[in-house]
Amino acid sequence: xxxxxxxxxxxxxxxxxxxxxxxxxxxxxxxxxxxxxxxxxxxxxxxxxxxxxxxxxxxxxxxxxxxxxxxxxxxxxxxxxxxxxxxxxxxxxxxxxxxxxxxxxxxxxxxxxxxxxxxxxxxxxxxxxxxxxxxxxxxxxxxxxxxxxxxxxxxxxxxxxxxxxxxxxxxxxxxxxxxxxxxxxxxxxxxxxxxxxxxxxxxxxxxxxxxxxxxxxxxxxxxxxxxxxxxxxxxxxxxxxxxxxxxxxxxxxxxxxxxxxxxxxxxxxxxxxxxxxxxxxxxxxxxxxx
Ligand SMILES: C[S@@+](CC[C@H](N)C(=O)[O-])C[C@H]1O[C@@H](n2cnc3c(N)ncnc32)[C@H](O)[C@@H]1O
Numbered sequence: 292x293x294x295x296x297x298x299x300x301x302x303x304x305x306x307x308x309x310x311x312x313x314x315x316x317x318x319x320x321x322x323x324x325x326x327x328x329x330x331x332x333x334x335x336x337x338x339x340x341x342x343x344x345x346x347x348x349x350x351x352x353x354x355x356x357x358x359x360x361x362x363x364x365x366x367x368x369x370x371x372x373x374x375x376x377x378x379x380x381x382x383x384x385x386x387x388x389x390x391x392x393x394x395x396x397x398x399x400x401x402x403x404x405x406x407x408x409x410x411x412x413x414x415x416x417x418x419x420x421x422x423x424x425x426x427x428x429x430x431x432x433x434x435x436x437x438x439x440x441x442x443x444x445x446x447x448x449x450x451x452x453x454x455x456x457x458x459x460x461x462x463x464x465x466x467x468x469x470x471x472x473x474x475x476x477x478x479x480x481x482x483x484x485x486x487x488x489x490x491x492x493x494x495x496x497x498x499x500x501x502x503x504x505x506x507x508x509x510x511x512x513x514x515x516x517x518x519x520x521x522x523x524x525x526x527x528x529x530x531x532x533x534x535x536x537x538x539x540x541x542x543x544x545x546x547x548x549x550x551x552x553x554x555x556x557x558x559x560x561x562x563x564x565x566x567x568x569x570x571x572x573x574x575x576x577x578x579x580x581x
Contacts, residue, residue, distance in 0.1 A: 296529045302366035304524040306342045317345040327567045332399035339406025343371030396421035404431040424572035434562040449550040450559020456546035475531040486564045502567040512557040515547035
């Protein structure tokens with residue numbers, strides 16, 4: 292299975308550490324879907340479903356639809372399926388979202404919250420092949436490359452400076468462990484496509500934007516440790532910070548604590564783009580990689 296990130300080691304902390312953020316993303320995606328997608332649709336796919344936060348929100352919103360929830364991580368799927376009852380009409384499938392061999396569809400709606408950034412551009416071919424004509428895609432994406440307005444407090448938020456803190460602490464550990472820490476993070480983030488690139492790719496496949504919203508929301512954390520481990524467990528750094536000595540996490544938390552003493556907040560700004568797209572059934576342009 293082709294995976295850029297392995298959430299198995301993150302699954303036991305994922306939801307407990309991030310529920311306000313991921314509940315907010317699910318609520319906003321459902322808000323868009325409710326406005327654009329007819330109530331009577333038959334088949335929904337939640338792509339990269341994780342622990343099922345969006346899956347269960349969709350099940351509540353579309354009580355007559357059958358839902359398939361796909362993830363590559365066994366532990367994330369176990370966490371999701373342990374919350375389900377037969378009445379939820381959800382089928383959990385372990386599959387690579389890039390190819391969807393085991394969850395072929397077709398679907399009227401494919402939803403995906405914070406999953407696309409981990410996938411290959413070729414996933415768009417897969418999604419088109421799995422959508423019914425006139426079907427929808429709804430996605431929440433980190434807003435890479437999107438211009439957005441930050442408010443005046445942005446520069447003071449410890450959470451916005453997390454990579455700076457990692458960069459200050461990492462060199463001593465890189466030397467001792469003979470392992471790169473910062474470069475793998477930068478390499479990982481460089482691979483992410485911008486929202487504009489994803490939209491171009493969808494448009495080339497006859498999948499057109501019907502709604503696009505970019506929202507900024509600030510989240511507060513109770514301690515530097517909570518802020519750090521929340522980011523790690525939601526996969527912000529992929530697996531690049533997995534398995535380091537306890538002292539590394541303590542040192543990064545101390546850097547965050549110093550910012551807290553200076554600026555007085557442990558906040559983090561989340562900028563997300565919420566897209567709804569529709570497959571018209573016709574394709575235009577070339578289909579080369581973006
Ligand atoms: C940030 S989590 C988002 C989970 C969920 N959608 C939510 O909103 O909480 C990203 C998820 O994508 C899954 N994932 C990453 N690459 C994948 C792939 N190639 N196929 C299927 N799932 C994948 C991970 O296992 C993880 O559960």
